[in-house]
Amino acid sequence: MKVTFPHMGTAYIPFRALIKGLGHEVIVAPACTQRTLSLGTRYAPESACLPLKINIGNYLEAAELGAEAIVMAGGIGPCRFGFYAYVQQEILRDIGCDMEMIILEPPASGWQPLLARLRRLTKGVSAAQIARTLRLTWAKLVACDRLEQLSLTVRAYEIRKGSTTKVLQQAYQEVDRAESVDMVTRALRDGLANLHLVPQDRGRQVLTIGVVGEIYTILEPFVNFRLEEQLGEMGVVVRRKIWLSDWILHHLVLSAFRKQREAGLFRWARPYLQHFVGGHGLESVAHTVQLANGGVDGIVHILPFTCMPEIVAQSILPSVGEDYQLPILTVVVDEHTGIAGIRTRLEAFVDLLASTRAKTGSHSRSGGLLTPAAGHSR
Amino acid sequence: MPVKIFYGHVSWLIEAGVDSIFLPRLISVAPKEYICPKFMGLPDMMAAAFPNRARFIAPVVNLTLSPRLFYRELEKVGQGLGCTAKETRKAWDEALAAQKRFQSFLQGGNWPAEYEAEQDRDTESMVTRPLDNPNLRIGLLGHSYVIYDKLASMDAVSRLHHMGAEVLTVDMLSPARIEAQAVRWPKRMFWTSGRRILGAAWEYTEMPVDGIIYITAFGCGTDSLTAELVERTVRRRSQIPQLILNIDEHTGEAGVVTRLEAFVDMLRWRRAR
Numbered sequence: 126m127k128v129t130f131p132h133m134g135t136a137y138i139p140f141r142a143l144i145k146g147l148g149h150e151v152i153v154a155p156a157c158t159q160r161t162l163s164l165g166t167r168y169a170p171e172s173a174c175l176p177l178k179i180n181i182g183n184y185l186e187a188a189e190l191g192a193e194a195i196v197m198a199g200g201i202g203p204c205r206f207g208f209y210a211y212v213q214q215e216i217l218r219d220i221g222c223d224m225e226m227i228i229l230e231p232p233a234s235g236w237q238p239l240l241a242r243l244r245r246l247t248k249g250v251s252a253a254q255i256a257r258t259l260r261l262t263w264a265k266l267v268a269c270d271r272l273e274q275l276s277l278t279v280r281a282y283e284i285r286k287g288s289t290t291k292v293l294q295q296a297y298q299e300v301d302r303a304e305s306v307d308m309v310t311r312a313l314r315d316g317l318a319n320l321h322l323v324p325q326d327r328g329r330q331v332l333t334i335g336v337v338g339e340i341y342t343i344l345e346p347f348v349n350f351r352l353e354e355q356l357g358e359m360g361v362v363v364r365r366k367i368w369l370s371d372w373i374l375h376h377l378v379l380s381a382f383r384k385q386r387e388a389g390l391f392r393w394a395r396p397y398l399q400h401f402v403g404g405h406g407l408e409s410v411a412h413t414v415q416l417a418n419g420g421v422d423g424i425v426h427i428l429p430f431t432c433m434p435e436i437v438a439q440s441i442l443p444s445v446g447e448d449y450q451l452p453i454l455t456v457v458v459d460e461h462t463g464i465a466g467i468r469t470r471l472e473a474f475v476d477l478l479a480s481t482r483a484k485t486g487s488h489s490r491s492g493g494l495l496t497p498a499a500g501h502s503r
Numbered sequence: 504m505p506v507k508i509f510y511g512h513v514s515w516l517i518e519a520g521v522d523s524i525f526l527p528r529l530i531s532v533a534p535k536e537y538i539c540p541k542f543m544g545l546p547d548m549m550a551a552a553f554p555n556r557a558r559f560i561a562p563v564v565n566l567t568l569s570p571r572l573f574y575r576e577l578e579k580v581g582q583g584l585g586c587t588a589k590e591t592r593k594a595w596d597e598a599l600a601a602q603k604r605f606q607s608f609l610q611g612g613n614w615p616a617e618y619e620a621e622q623d624r625d626t627e628s629m630v631t632r633p634l635d636n637p638n639l640r641i642g643l644l645g646h647s648y649v650i651y652d653k654l655a656s657m658d659a660v661s662r663l664h665h666m667g668a669e670v671l672t673v674d675m676l677s678p679a680r681i682e683a684q685a686v687r688w689p690k691r692m693f694w695t696s697g698r699r700i701l702g703a704a705w706e707y708t709e710m711p712v713d714g715i716i717y718i719t720a721f722g723c724g725t726d727s728l729t730a731e732l733v734e735r736t737v738r739r740r741s742q743i744p745q746l747i748l749n750i751d752e753h754t755g756e757a758g759v760v761t762r763l764e765a766f767v768d769m770l771r772w773r774r775a776r
Binding site: 170171172173174199201202203204205207208211212215216219234397398399400401402403404406430431432433434436437438440441443444 | 506528530535536537538539540541543544546547548550551552563689690691692693694721722723724725726727728730731732735749
């Protein structure tokens with residue numbers, strides 16, 4: 126069976142290993158481009174959120190390369206993502222694209238359907254091979270996240286613009302090519318070393334910006350206009366707390382652990398948001414407070430247009446910003462967003478932070494727990 | 504848009520000088536189902552916009568959890584208002600009974616505004632009834648806070664009545680029928696309102712209905728997918744014409760009227776053929 130899946134940043138690297146390990150031919154859709162988006166917006170409902178549209182584009186472009194089946198995650202709400210796969214299936218059906226959709230629902234909606242679909246994917250594969258594949262997939266997932274994490278710091282200090290990104294892409298390729306956990310470990314080690322070797326000017330004054338928001342728009346560089354690269358090249362260290370490996374772990378594998386993780390988030394978000402609101406809304410608020418305490422100069426909050434959980438976060442974040450005297454830039458993306466507009470706003474934001482820094486001296490917010498001016502009295 | 508109207512309501516109440524505002528945090532009003540995520544955050548959104556969080560009485564309504572937890576939330580509200588557990592329980596039972604009366608009133612083919620009139624209140628907002636013998640029957644879909652709100656729906660219901668159409672809503676159908684139809688969808692809909700809309704849409708395709716109108720607020724997350732599913736399914740299962748009216752704060756009245764008139768004319772023309 127020729128199997129494909131939607132793109133989300135570097136997710137294709139571990140997913141390729143997973144599906145290949147289960148004995149299927151993998152068709153990775155071409156990286157997202159304007160064409161992907163155009164295909165998606167042609168067939169998807171107008172007011173659906175952006176990821177759904179890009180997914181459709183991915184499927185259609187993969188179909189052109191001969192893909193026969195799609196593996197996609199499901200969900201149990203309240204975020205719209207839980208209904209993506211089903212709506213997409215209906216759309217594909219109506220345009221006469223007869224790809225099979227294998228929807229992996231989280232165990233919380235019942236083990237039975239999940240196991241049935243997994244059996245469909247793992248037919249005839251030995252348990253040892255499955256275990257090996259899962260280990261390899263996980264190793265790649267973690268490797269990609271670690272490489273990206275390091276690049277977010279290195280890029281701010283690089284001497285030649287774009288050199289970090291180039292090294293990072295090479296490292297991704299090595300991880301993608303690796304066929305065993307050992308090879309992944311080696312690729313990761315080399316990749317990290319190479320990133321450290323990127324010529325840098327460590328004496329440079331840099332700003333630190335925290336990125337929070339909806340996971341797809343954070344992870345997929347096509348929809349966020351390479352936000353983190355842009356910031357890095359403006360001499361900004363980017364910090365974030367949303368990583369693909371976390372999402373896979375919590376959304377798909379261990380929804381049972383959610384409670385435990387939420388307890389931590391609740392503590393941070395409590396003065397502002399006291400309940401889980403689906404998607405990453407609670408995370409956005411909690412991470413902003415957490416980052417504010419950890420010494421960032423500003424926050425960029427990114428979300429797809431009409432995203433329900435992030436709208437909740439968006440309407441609450443200004444009061445966090447006020448209490449911590451922390452500037453927050455909200456970036457809403459959809460198919461009409463233009464790169465020039467985003468770039469201008471990022472530049473203006475960075476300029477603003479730099480002038481604040483110049484006035485208040487270096488890194489006023491570094492270290493120590495900050496007491497917000499008025500926050501907890503709310 | 505309904506959330507923006509909500510901000511307006513709260514702001515009005517605060518200006519009117521109320522001490523506290525009852526604003527339950529609606530998470531789940533049926534087991535294993537959710538409400539739109541924005542409802543879950545409403546108390547926090549209001550606390551961020553208006554000072555003094557303490558003025559909002561926001562019990563958590565989550566019926567996916569055990570009923571015991573829900574009663575405990577109720578008792579907390581009661582305590583805050585100086586009531587004993589017994590009084591709270593009694594008030595809750597009365598509220599439930601009132602809600603039941605209201606729902607069966609709607610099921611009898613009536614409108615919420617008429618209920619108010621019957622209770623001898625503000626009769627001004629009364630919805631006009633259809634002409635004596637309406638010659639068209641339209642199935643209306645949409646969230647209750649849109650279709651029953653004159654502003655949010657641009658008064659679509661009264662306009663349809665004036666055009667001589669009978670209008671059905673989800674609340675006029677039997678809950679058992681809606682439930683029976685809702686389970687026919689392959690994936691369980693996890694939004695309560697969306698689930699009722701899907702069930703009603705399927706029911707309309709099996710009823711003598713001339714047209715289906717779906718009124719949605721621009722940017723509504725749940726409707727963006729629910730309306731898509733309704734549109735595709737109704738088209739596959741029937742010949743019933745559909746109109747999706749997407750309304751926001753920039754929508755002009757004339758545009759809405761024109762589209763409603765054109766739709767109704769088209770339905771009449773089809774019927775005459």
